[in-house]
Amino acid sequence: MNGFLAILQRDLRLALRQGADSVMVVAFFIVTTTLFPFGVGPEANILARIASGVIWVSALLAAMLSLERVFQTDYEDGTLELLTLSPVSLELLVLGKVLAHWLTTGLPLIIAAPLMAVMLNMDQNGFVTLMIAMLLGTPALSLIGAIGAALILGARRGGVLVSLLVLPLYIPVLIFGAGAVEAALLGISATAQLQIMGAILLITLAATPFATAHAVRQAME
Amino acid sequence: MANFSGSDLTCLRGERLVFGGVSFAAQSGDAIMLRGRNGAGKSSLLRVMAGLLSPRSGQICWDDENIADDRIAHQARLQYLGHQDAVKPVLSVRDNLRLWGQLRGVKNLEQEIDTALDVLDIHHLSRVSGRYLSSGQKRRTALARILIGQSDLWLLDEPTVGLDRESCGEVSRMIADFRSSGGIVIYSTHIDLEVDNPVILDLDKFAIPMVEWLMEHSEFDDLGPDPAQEAAQ
Amino acid sequence: MHRFAKPSVFLKLTDPLLPWLAGATAILIATGLYFALFASPLDYQQGDTVRIMYLHVPAAWMGLFCYVGMAICGAMSLIWKHPLADICARATAPIGATFTALCLITGSLWGEPMWGTWWVWDARLTSMLILLFLYLGYIALVNAFDDPERGSKAGSALALVGAINVPIVKFSVDWWNTLHQPASIVRMDGPSVDPSMQLPLALMILGFTCYYFVLLILRVRLELNERRIRALQLSGMFDERSDQEAEKANSYDAGHNAEASQ
Numbered sequence: 001m002n003g004f005l006a007i008l009q010r011d012l013r014l015a016l017r018q019g020a021d022s023v024m025v026v027a028f029f030i031v032t033t034t035l036f037p038f039g040v041g042p043e044a045n046i047l048a049r050i051a052s053g054v055i056w057v058s059a060l061l062a063a064m065l066s067l068e069r070v071f072q073t074d075y076e077d078g079t080l081e082l083l084t085l086s087p088v089s090l091e092l093l094v095l096g097k098v099l100a101h102w103l104t105t106g107l108p109l110i111i112a113a114p115l116m117a118v119m120l121n122m123d124q125n126g127f128v129t130l131m132i133a134m135l136l137g138t139p140a141l142s143l144i145g146a147i148g149a150a151l152i153l154g155a156r157r158g159g160v161l162v163s164l165l166v167l168p169l170y171i172p173v174l175i176f177g178a179g180a181v182e183a184a185l186l187g188i189s190a191t192a193q194l195q196i197m198g199a200i201l202l203i204t205l206a207a208t209p210f211a212t213a214h215a216v217r218q219a220m221e
Numbered sequence: 222m223a224n225f226s227g228s229d230l231t232c233l234r235g236e237r238l239v240f241g242g243v244s245f246a247a248q249s250g251d252a253i254m255l256r257g258r259n260g261a262g263k264s265s266l267l268r269v270m271a272g273l274l275s276p277r278s279g280q281i282c283w284d285d286e287n288i289a290d291d292r293i294a295h296q297a298r299l300q301y302l303g304h305q306d307a308v309k310p311v312l313s314v315r316d317n318l319r320l321w322g323q324l325r326g327v328k329n330l331e332q333e334i335d336t337a338l339d340v341l342d343i344h345h346l347s348r349v350s351g352r353y354l355s356s357g358q359k360r361r362t363a364l365a366r367i368l369i370g371q372s373d374l375w376l377l378d379e380p381t382v383g384l385d386r387e388s389c390g391e392v393s394r395m396i397a398d399f400r401s402s403g404g405i406v407i408y409s410t411h412i413d414l415e416v417d418n419p420v421i422l423d424l425d426k427f428a429i430p431m432v433e434w435l436m437e438h439s440e441f442d443d444l445g446p447d448p449a450q451e452a453a454q
Numbered sequence: 455m456h457r458f459a460k461p462s463v464f465l466k467l468t469d470p471l472l473p474w475l476a477g478a479t480a481i482l483i484a485t486g487l488y489f490a491l492f493a494s495p496l497d498y499q500q501g502d503t504v505r506i507m508y509l510h511v512p513a514a515w516m517g518l519f520c521y522v523g524m525a526i527c528g529a530m531s532l533i534w535k536h537p538l539a540d541i542c543a544r545a546t547a548p549i550g551a552t553f554t555a556l557c558l559i560t561g562s563l564w565g566e567p568m569w570g571t572w573w574v575w576d577a578r579l580t581s582m583l584i585l586l587f588l589y590l591g592y593i594a595l596v597n598a599f600d601d602p603e604r605g606s607k608a609g610s611a612l613a614l615v616g617a618i619n620v621p622i623v624k625f626s627v628d629w630w631n632t633l634h635q636p637a638s639i640v641r642m643d644g645p646s647v648d649p650s651m652q653l654p655l656a657l658m659i660l661g662f663t664c665y666y667f668v669l670l671i672l673r674v675r676l677e678l679n680e681r682r683i684r685a686l687q688l689s690g691m692f693d694e695r696s697d698q699e700a701e702k703a704n705s706y707d708a709g710h711n712a713e714a715s716q
Contacts, residue, residue: 002323018311
């Protein structure tokens with residue numbers, strides 16, 4: 001457990017010192033979301049209709065863009081090699097790094113989401129569900145993304161590649177995340193969707209540390 | 222007395238046979254110096270010893286127990302110094318070192334860091350961020366890392382790269398101290414590091430031609446070159 | 455040189471199999487096409503368009519079959535670390551991607567006259583499209599490394615992860631579709647398929663499967679031979695300077711050792 005806290009603390013400290021990273025993710029999220037009204041027109045009820053989908057798609061893209069820094073810099077400067085060789089299980093370290101990634105990208109996105117919902121004229125009774133859905137969905141995004149980020153270590157054109165690998169796997173989160181908000185907007189209970197999102201989170205939480213650690217070990221060979 | 226040995230190691234990197242049939246043995250207090258031309262597999266052998274790379278054949282044992290059976294135990298006893306220094310530019314030297322101590326579960330961590338920094342003569346830099354360090358100072362930070370915490374085995378890949386003559390002396394002293402306390406050091410170097418009678422392992426002798434090796438290893442048939450076609454025609 | 459004349463295990467096993475498989479493929483597809491195009495009845499609603507189905511359904515089957523095959527290869531590479539499993543997965547991917555694309559294209563060709571539109575966000579079509587994306591991601595990953603072996607290994611891990619995800623994706627797409635789709639879409643799976651249609655369908659599915667195995671064997675051979683060539687180049691056999699010695703047996707040994715002792 002000490003190893004988990006140590007890597008979490010180090011990654012958070014790194015993210016704070018290079019503060020621009022987190023800010024950039026949120027800025028990307030906001031800019032992408034604001035592009036949609038330009039694309040579909042400023043009509044309030046159309047924007048309200050597509051708000052939940054737009055917010056989720058933008059959050060997906062923002063989370064994906066920040067994936068590269070989970071392992072890439074550590075891989076380049078030899079840190080990852082030493083982490084693999086440290087007497088702490090790599091699975092635990094991977095989990096620590098993913099948690100740090102979520103705290104520095106997922107969490108700011110959740111805070112920024114209601115703001116964008118207001119700008120897209122989303123009805124107020126969807127806000128709480130949106131935030132709960134994002135609270136369940138964004139950790140799953142970080143976890144799934146970590147596998148992709150680990151698989152592309154040492155590859156050419158890693159950035160584009162990771163999007164091709166990871167985005168299809170993000171589809172379930174998108175469907176249920178947007179579905180939950182839509183249900184809430186229609187006044188139906190969103191419990192079913194949120195429960196499925198919880199299930200997806202648990203499955204990814206159980207499976208990704210092993211897959212990611214395996215991919216990292218492969219990259220070290 | 223600890224005993225670190227490897228037998229009949231063969232290493233394949235990206236379809237290229239690096240070396241074959243390497244064996245070595247070391248007891249507490251021993252030092253092994255790896256020698257060989259570029260591409261002879263010095264780094265690969267050190268990575269195999271660390272467990273980062275699995276050998277194509279052969280095994281490595283610590284006290285007659287295969288290191289692949291208990292990786293965490295092997296990782297707890299070894300310190301590895303690679304080509305890269307793993308110094309984060311935005312963290313201070315002390316913060317950089319702290320992570321590795323924490324991962325090893327070192328008690329009295331701050332004290333140990335102080336001692337390590339003193340040995341490498343960079344204590345005055347402990348609060349400086351990594352980005353302001355010269356390459357030699359980064360290398361010393363990396364060397365300080367291997368002094369933190371208990372270890373029985375040092376695997377040093379070109380420890381003196383980027384260091385001046387004086388610092389090389391410090392590295393020699395570090396190695397001598399570690400050996401006198403019962404550690405095993407295995408290192409590769411281009412310059413002559415002053416180490417007391419190391420065992421020399423010349424990897425050039427183990428560079429066997431791929432074709433020859435394949436003739437003896439038929440289980441590899443499906444995986445690598447098999448000039449059967451050419452011979453048949 | 456006699457020891458070199460030992461063909462590898464893979465070749466030994468597949469060499470006698472290949473002509474039989476190729477023959478079976480030709481016969482099955484030829485008879486299947488005959489029944490599909492001439493000897494099967496027209497659908498009373500769909501007319502000749504129904505004949506697209508004899509390509510579409512086998513292609514869809516192959517798309518799924520190949521992905522399952524890739525995932526199994528990935529699992530085998532994980533468990534037994536046998537590089538042949540990686541090579542098989544790598545050889546399967548483009549075949550599966552082509553069949554999936556074929557399925558989507560024939561589906562939209564069928565959909566235009568039947569549904570009046572080239573594309574609908576039907577659950578099956580959408581799932582197939584995502585499957586195609588998964589294939590493309592795999593192919594891109596496998597080819598993104600300088601060391602092909604590393605690419606194959608990473609690909610196997612991805613295929614396994616993708617296979618765990620496929621049911622989840624399928625489930626979520628079905629769920630999404632029932633929520634959004636107006637129920638007016640004609641589904642292709644009618645209550646029953648007429649026996650006269652079953653025969654050509656079965657022939658075509660079998661024929662496509664045999665075709666896949668023929669391609670797989672050829673592609674794996676190609677990959678193995680490419681590796682041989684690369685390894686031989688690395689071993690110094692093709693050194694231009696030793697051209698005049700090339701006729702003498704074992705000249706490469708001498709050449710290599712000379713190089714090694716430099």
